[in-house]
Amino acid sequence: MDDKTLLERAAKAAGYASFDWLSADHWMNVYTHEGRQSAWNPITDDGDALRLAVKLRINIEHGQYSVRAWTDDAAPVMVDETVFTPDESQRQFAMREAITRAAAAIGSAPCPQPCNPAIGGE
Numbered sequence: 001m002d003d004k005t006l007l008e009r010a011a012k013a014a015g016y017a018s019f020d021w022l023s024a025d026h027w028m029n030v031y032t033h034e035g036r037q038s039a040w041n042p043i044t045d046d047g048d049a050l051r052l053a054v055k056l057r058i059n060i061e062h063g064q065y066s067v068r069a070w071t072d073d074a075a076p077v078m079v080d081e082t083v084f085t086p087d088e089s090q091r092q093f094a095m096r097e098a099i100t101r102a103a104a105a106i107g108s109a110p111c112p113q114p115c116n117p118a119i120g121g122e
């Protein structure tokens with residue numbers, strides 16, 4: 001899955017009202033239901049990734065050579081994504097990637113009715 005698709009599905013899971021892709025910058029503009037706009041990319045931004053994990057109740061677990069992002073029954077959809085890292089220098093990237101992949105899996109899953117994929121419903 002390319003970054004564009006990954007980010008679109010993660011934005012859907014996060015409950016953003018709409019979004020558009022800034023391909024030159026590899027960021028998305030995301031818009032809340034109140035019309036607020038911000039640049040967003042949880043693959044490259046630690047803060048965006050952490051807020052996404054909190055909003056969707058994504059758990060993070062570190063192994064010796066991996067980072068796992070998973071949900072349990074407190075989340076809207078159960079997912080389990082693991083990203084392997086060859087060394088410590090790549091651990092932050094692996095964590096952001098695992099969180100974004102888990103969010104994308106939530107965003108692409110069928111949602112029971114009434115559908116509110118974003119927990120907390122901002």
